[in-house]
Amino acid sequence: MSKSSNITIKDVAQSAGxxxxxxSRVLNNSGPASADVRERVERAARELGFSFSSIGRALQSRxxxxxxxxxxxxxxxVFAEAVQGxxxxxxxxxxxxxxxxxxxxxxxxxxxxxxxxxxxxxxxxATMVAPDRSPALRLAQKRGIPISLMFHDPLDxxxxxxxxxxxxxxxxxxxxxxxxxxxxxxxxxxxxxxDRSRNxxxxxxxxxxxxxxxxxxxxxxGEAEANQPERLAAILAQHPKLTAIFASNxxxxxxxxxxxxxxxxxxxxxxxxxxxxxxxxxxxLEKPLATIETSPExxxxxxxxxxxxxxxxxPSIQPPALPFxxxxxxxxxxxxxxxxxxxxxxxxxxxxxPAEPQAQTRMxx
Amino acid sequence: MSKSSNITIKDVAQSAGxxxxxxSRVLNNSGPASADVRERVERAARELGFSFSSIGRALQSRxxxxxxxxxxxxxxxVFAEAVQGxxxxxxxxxxxxxxxxxxxxxxxxxxxxxxxxxxxxxxxxATMVAPDRSPALRLAQKRGIPISLMFHDPLDxxxxxxxxxxxxxxxxxxxxxxxxxxxxxxxxxxxxxxDRSRNxxxxxxxxxxxxxxxxxxxxxxGEAEANQPERLAAILAQHPKLTAIFASNxxxxxxxxxxxxxxxxxxxxxxxxxxxxxxxxxxxLEKPLATIETSPExxxxxxxxxxxxxxxxxPSIQPPALPFxxxxxxxxxxxxxxxxxxxxxxxxxxxxxPAEPQAQTRMxx
DNA sequence: ATAATGAGTGGAAACGTTTCCACTTTGAGA
DNA sequence: TCTCAAAGTGGAAACGTTTCCACTCATTAT
Numbered sequence: 001m002s003k004s005s006n007i008t009i010k011d012v013a014q015s016a017g018x019x020x021x022x023x024s025r026v027l028n029n030s031g032p033a034s035a036d037v038r039e040r041v042e043r044a045a046r047e048l049g050f051s052f053s054s055i056g057r058a059l060q061s062r063x064x065x066x067x068x069x070x071x072x073x074x075x076x077x078v079f080a081e082a083v084q085g086x087x088x089x090x091x092x093x094x095x096x097x098x099x100x101x102x103x104x105x106x107x108x109x110x111x112x113x114x115x116x117x118x119x120x121x122x123x124x125x126a127t128m129v130a131p132d133r134s135p136a137l138r139l140a141q142k143r144g145i146p147i148s149l150m151f152h153d154p155l156d157x158x159x160x161x162x163x164x165x166x167x168x169x170x171x172x173x174x175x176x177x178x179x180x181x182x183x184x185x186x187x188x189x190x191x192x193x194x195d196r197s198r199n200x201x202x203x204x205x206x207x208x209x210x211x212x213x214x215x216x217x218x219x220x221x222g223e224a225e226a227n228q229p230e231r232l233a234a235i236l237a238q239h240p241k242l243t244a245i246f247a248s249n250x251x252x253x254x255x256x257x258x259x260x261x262x263x264x265x266x267x268x269x270x271x272x273x274x275x276x277x278x279x280x281x282x283x284x285l286e287k288p289l290a291t292i293e294t295s296p297e298x299x300x301x302x303x304x305x306x307x308x309x310x311x312x313x314x315p316s317i318q319p320p321a322l323p324f325x326x327x328x329x330x331x332x333x334x335x336x337x338x339x340x341x342x343x344x345x346x347x348x349x350x351x352x353x354p355a356e357p358q359a360q361t362r363m364x365x
Numbered sequence: 366m367s368k369s370s371n372i373t374i375k376d377v378a379q380s381a382g383x384x385x386x387x388x389s390r391v392l393n394n395s396g397p398a399s400a401d402v403r404e405r406v407e408r409a410a411r412e413l414g415f416s417f418s419s420i421g422r423a424l425q426s427r428x429x430x431x432x433x434x435x436x437x438x439x440x441x442x443v444f445a446e447a448v449q450g451x452x453x454x455x456x457x458x459x460x461x462x463x464x465x466x467x468x469x470x471x472x473x474x475x476x477x478x479x480x481x482x483x484x485x486x487x488x489x490x491a492t493m494v495a496p497d498r499s500p501a502l503r504l505a506q507k508r509g510i511p512i513s514l515m516f517h518d519p520l521d522x523x524x525x526x527x528x529x530x531x532x533x534x535x536x537x538x539x540x541x542x543x544x545x546x547x548x549x550x551x552x553x554x555x556x557x558x559x560d561r562s563r564n565x566x567x568x569x570x571x572x573x574x575x576x577x578x579x580x581x582x583x584x585x586x587g588e589a590e591a592n593q594p595e596r597l598a599a600i601l602a603q604h605p606k607l608t609a610i611f612a613s614n615x616x617x618x619x620x621x622x623x624x625x626x627x628x629x630x631x632x633x634x635x636x637x638x639x640x641x642x643x644x645x646x647x648x649x650l651e652k653p654l655a656t657i658e659t660s661p662e663x664x665x666x667x668x669x670x671x672x673x674x675x676x677x678x679x680p681s682i683q684p685p686a687l688p689f690x691x692x693x694x695x696x697x698x699x700x701x702x703x704x705x706x707x708x709x710x711x712x713x714x715x716x717x718x719p720a721e722p723q724a725q726t727r728m729x730x
Numbered sequence: 731a732t733a734a735t736g737a738g739t740g741g742a743a744a745c746g747t748t749t750c751c752a753c754t755t756t757g758a759g760a
Numbered sequence: 761t762c763t764c765a766a767a768g769t770g771g772a773a774a775c776g777t778t779t780c781c782a783c784t785c786a787t788t789a790t
Binding site: 088255285 | 416417418419420421423424429431438439440442445446448449452453461462463464465466468479480481482483484485504616619620622623626646649650651652662
C-alpha cells in the first residue's frame with residue numbers, strides 16, 4: 001500500500017545527483033548529456049519507477065495531447081464504430097481521446113463541447129444535432145482549435161468526414177425505379193435530430209422526380225413507434241398501396257420488416273425494404289437486408305487523420321466524401337402486381353425540408 | 366482569428382483590480398469576499414470570457430477529474446453500451462472519460478492502462494483480456510487508484526460489475542433439459558480472449574452433468590469462421606446429431622442460424638439455438654433469438670457508480686452480481702425426433718478449462 | 731477606551747514540467 | 761602556453777491554479 005505515486009523528475013534528479021534540467025534532457029533525449037550522467041539518470045528513473053506527469057507537461061507545453069470526441073450515443077453502433085475508427089487511427093499518435101455523448105440533445109451537445117474545451121483538448125471531433133447552432137463550437141473555431149466533424153454534410157469553416165447522403169439516397173431511388181416500383185415511401189425518425197435523414201429524403205425525393213416517379217410518401221415516426229412493431233404496423237397499415245420503403249437507417253428497416261410481418265405482408269414480395277448504413281448484422285438476417293453500405297469506421301479514421309494532420313501544422317483540407325455502395329439483399333424485389341397502383345399520389349410535405357435539394361453544394365475536389 | 370484562448374485568472378484579477386487569490390475565491394465561491402469586489406471579479410470574468418484551465422487546476426489539486434476506461438472494442442455493441450452506461454452515470458459528476466480500446470490484444474491492454482495512468486486519471490474502469498496478468502493494472506492498484514472492472518468475474522482486490530456467467534449458463538442448460546435436448550454443444554470464439562466464455566461453458570457443462578445429460582460438445586472457432594457462414598456451416602456439418610447449440614454470444618447465435626440454413630437445417634425444428642447478451646437486434650430478427658438477456662448499460666452504470674463512490678472517499682464495496690434473465694424466442698423448441706440420438710458422446714476436452722468449475726467462488730454478500 | 735474578534739485581502743509557495751540562460755569544464759587550434 | 765568554441769550542466773522562470781499565511785481594518789464586547 002505504498003503511496004508511491006508521487007515520483008517526480010525532481011526525485012529522479014536528486015537520486016541521480018544532477019539537476020532537473022539535465023534529468024529532463026536525458027529522459028526526453030532533448031539535449032546534450034554525458035554518457036555518465038545519462039546512465040545514472042536512466043537507472044534512477046528505472047529504479048524509482050518514474051513516469052512523466054502529463055499534467056505537468058501539459059501545463060508547461062500548453063498541449064494536453066488529448067482530443068475531444070462528441071457523438072450522440074455509443075448505443076448506436078454506427079457512432080460506436082466511428083469512435084472505434086478514431087481510436088484506431090489515434091493509436092500511435094500519442095493523442096488520447098476524451099469522449100462525451102449528447103444523447104441527441106442539442107443543449108447537452110453544446111455543454112459537452114464547452115466541457116471538452118475547458119479540459120483543454122487540443123482538437124475536437126464531433127457529430128452534433130446542430131453544429132451550425134452551437135456557440136461553444138463556434139468559440140472553439142475562433143480559438144483556432146482543429147475541428148473535424150463526422151457524418152454531417154460539409155459545413156462552412158469546418159472539415160467534415162461524410163458520405164454524400166443526397167447522392168446515396170438517389171441510388172436507392174434508382175434501384176426502386178429499375179424494378180418499376182412507383183408507390184414508395186421514406187421512413188425516418190423525427191427529422192429534427194438529424195440533418196442526415198433530411199438529406200437522404202431530399203436525394204430520394206429528387207431522384208424520384210427525375211425519373212418521373214410519383215413523389216415518395218414521407219413517414220416520420222418517433223422512438224416509440226420504431227421500437228414497438230405493433231405501433232409501426234399500425235402506421236404502415238395506413239399506406240396499404242406502398243410497394244417499397246426506404247428506411248433512413250438499418251434498424252428502422254429491420255423494424256419495418258417486423259411490422260410488415262404482423263400485417264401479413266411478405267418481404268420482399270409485398271413490400272421491398274431498403275435500409276441505410278450497412279450495419280454488419282444486416283448481413284446475418286435470414287433475409288439479408290438491402291441497404292446502402294457505408295463504413296462508419298472509415299469515417300472515424302478519416303476524421304482522425306484530418307485532425308492529426310492539422311495538429312501537425314498541416315493545412316486543413318476538406319477530404320472527399322467517403323464512398324458508399326448499394327448492397328443487394330433479399331429484401332428488394334419486383335413489386336407485387338396485385339398491390340393496385342392507382343397512381344394517386346398521397347405525398348405529405350416534409351416537416352423541415354429545403355425547397356430545393358441543397359446538399360451536394362461544395363462537392364469537394 | 367483572435368488567439369483569445371489565454372485568459373487566465375491573473376488577467377481577471379488584474380482587470381478587476383484585485384489579487385489572484387481573491388479572484389480565485391470569488392470564482393470558486395471558496396472564501397470570503399466583499400460584495401463590491403465580488404461584483405467586479407464576476408464582471409471581469411464575464412467580459413473577458415474567462416474559463417478555468419483544468420490543467421492548472423489538476424496540477425495544483427492533484428486530481429485530473431478524469432476517469433480512464435478501457436474496453437476491448439467499441440465495435441462490439443456490448444462494450445459500446447457499457448461505455449454508454451458509464452458515460453451517462455458520469456454525466457453530472459464533473460468527471461470526464463478518457464477512453465481506450467485494446468482490440469482484444471493483451472499487450473495493448475497493458476499498454477493502454479499504462480497510458481491512462483500516465484495521464485493521471487483519478488480512477489480506472491476496465492474490461493481486459495487478462496486483468497490478473499496486467500502489471501500496469503497491479504501498479505494502479507498499488508497506487509490506491511479506485512478501480513472497477515466490468516464483465517469479469519470477481520477478482521481478488523478489485524471491485525467488479527458482472528453477471529454471473531456460470532449461473533446464467535446453467536439456466537440455458539436447464540432450458541435445454543426441460544425440452545429434452547440431449548445432444549447439445551457450446552459454441553465459442555477461441556477461449557483465450559475471454560474468461561466470460563470460459564465460465565459460460567463451465568456453467569453449461571456443470572448443469573448438463575447435474576441433470577444427467579451427456580456432456581455438451583465444445584466447438585471453438587476463430588473470427589474467420591464466425592464471419593463466413595459457409596465455413597461455420599462446414600464445421601456444424603461435422604456435428605449432424607446436435608439438436609441444440611448454446612452460442613457464447615448473440616452474434617454467434619445469429620451466425621449459427623445462417624449456417625444452419627445453408628445446411629438445410631431448420632431453426633428451431635432441426636436445431637435450437639440460444640445466445641447470450643440479449644442485444645437489442647436479437648428481438649428484431651424474423652425469428653426472435655432466445656438468449657440470456659443482460660444489460661451492459663446497467664453494468665456500465667453500476668461500475669461507474671462504484672467508482673464515484675470510491676472517489677468520494679466511500680468504502681469500496683463489491684456490488685452484487687447484476688441480474689440476467691432468460692429471454693424466450695423463436696429459436697428454441699423441442700428436438701426433432703428424426704435426428705437420431707445414438708447416445709454417443711463426442712465430447713472434446715476444452716482447450717483451457719479448469720478441471721472443476723471455479724467461477725462463483727467469492728460470491729459477494 | 732481598549733482589547734479581542736473576524737472579515738476581507740493579497741503575496742507567495744507549491745504542484746511537475748520544459749527551456750532559457752549563464753556558467754563551468756574540456757579539448758583543440760594557434 | 762593561451763584563446764576560443766563547444767559540450768555539459770544546473771538554477772530559475774514560466775505555465776494556471778489553489779491555499780496558506782500574514783496583514784489591515786472594522787466591529788463588538790469588555
